[in-house]
Amino acid sequence: MVEPENLVLEHxxxxxxxxxxxxxxxxTxxxxxxxxxxxxxxxxxxxxxxxxDLAAIKLRLDRIERRLELTE
Structure with a gap:
């Protein structure tokens, strides 16, 4: 039989x-x-x-469309 003290130590x-x-x-x-x-x-x-970059491209495209009078 395992002694209670040893059992507690094992746990x-x-x-x-x-x-x-x-x-x-x-x-980790x-x-x-x-x-x-x-x-x-x-x-x-x-x-x-x-x-x-996309915002800059959109601005350039808008400017190009205005210059070519492609805007509606």
């Missing part, structure tokens, strides 16, 4: 092991989240740049 060791695994997992998630945030920031930057 505590098991809990400590699981907590260490969870801490490692949380660290933290690194992954940082990478995702950086990637998303890059996507937003590219999108803003593309939006600016």
């Amino acid at each position: 505590l060791r098991g809990i400590r092991t699981e907590m260490a695994k969870m801490a490692d997992w949380m660290q 998630l933290s690194v992954e989240m940082t990478a995702i945030r950086q990637h998303l920031a890059g996507v937003v930057t590219i999108q803003e740049h593309d939006h600016t």
Whole structure:
């Protein structure tokens, strides 16, 4: 029969092991989240740049249409 004191120690060791695994997992998630945030920031930057380019193209097209009298 296992003594109650040893049984408690065994449970505590098991809990400590699981907590260490969870801490490692949380660290991994933290690194992954940082990478995702950086990637998303890059996507937003590219999108803003593309939006600016499209706005400039639209202005040029509007000016060309006015000069060629193609506007309605």
